[in-house]
Amino acid sequence: MKPIEEPVRWLDPRSEAPDRLRRVLAEGRDALGPTPEQMASLGASMAGATAAATGSGAGAGAAKAASIAATHAGQGLTKAAAVKLVAILAIGGAGGGIGWAVVHSSGPSPAPQELHASSGPGPVATTASVPPVAPPREDTTRAPAASGPAESIPVTNAPAPSAPAASEQAAREQATTTATTTGAPPRAEPTGALAGPAPAPTEAPPLEAPSPAAAPPVAESELALLDRARSRLPADPSDALRALDEHRARYPHGTFVQEREVLAIEALVQLGRRPEAEARAAAFAAQFPGSAHRRRIAVLLGGDGG
């Protein structure tokens, strides 16, 4: 069988794909995915849902599920209950769009921490008490299971930091460094938790290792930066502005230039730096005369025309 060469992904900047195409792909993907708030809510509601589901969850995993759920019931339920409410609001408010407006309005929802929390302390206890997958195939997997993690350590220890912001940063850096050193750059996301120590049957590592081969998600970090700015805006406009400045420096011709400018104007207004806000609004109007955002900018500046 002749080996099939893995094509260069179009999201990879080294590929032949034109930038616009790459952007459409990356933005479409991001837009289809959950917002950080939605992710947090999903993670939190799963913690509660597994506890509830275990009662009816017959089958091979029931016993393990029970102990996992028991752990979660203790640690996760209170949070889950609280966040579930947010989740319901978010679903109700989603309406084909995204629910984070509602999530925000119902209280500061520190999504990444929430997410981290649900995947951090929880599983530690779980981990100690239940190795959910390994035992059934212990006989066949002893060696490869250990070789999995060994192989992936160099790949994964950079993105391992679990605080999402940090890991995003690390992933970005790592993506750039590793892209040059290996033919198949490891995925930018932290795959360590799973891909590495996965209870791999014999052939798994070769499959698992190249699979994360991926270009750094192109627009994801741009979007992530703006999401950060947007979420900080109500509480800390200067912090939001810093994120926006970073965006401006890194993505001068990014996909979300207009969105960034609107947020920046909003931040400047909130900080009372009105002349700057107005200057940026004027520049915006000159650069994007037909933009739908101009109405919003007019509202922000309290003017009556856009």
Added chain:
Amino acid sequence: MEALRALEPSDGLPPPVPVITLDAIVAEHGAFVWRTLRRLGVGEAHVEDVAQEVLLVVHRRLADYDARSGMRAWLYGICAKKGSEHRRRAWLRRERPVADAPETSTEPEQAAVLERREAVARLEAILADLDPRKRDVFVLFELEEMSLAEVAAAVGCPLQTAYSRLQSARALVQASIARLHAREGES
């Protein structure tokens, strides 16, 4: 060689217990599940519910997970099943996606909502010419960044087939983006 390495318990430290927890799956693959369901036609209003269903199945069947085909291939199979169940239910209920967001949304956030929808629409536009089989391969490879082998496992076809589907999907996508650009250029 690998076996040798496996026998060394990394300098006296106890070897890490290889465990997959649901938390880890949610954290790492939750977004993938979410996007996959959305692409499979689950509306924004229901996607979190269906994602939960998927993850509950994952939770119950964690023991069945076969790492050879890769976590995402496995998740994809579950998503496909749950997604189609959902579509069937929605069809029976004659449900339509909820259109109106409550008034609590403020304008910039709505702008973000719109932008996301537009981004999805743009993506849809360039994928419009692909039949489902090519589309699956294209999306899993290009957007989800799965390896071709993983893609083949996920959609259940030989590697060579995945490869040729990808090639022909690429050609179609390039053609449709060229058409879109030509149209934009005229205006």
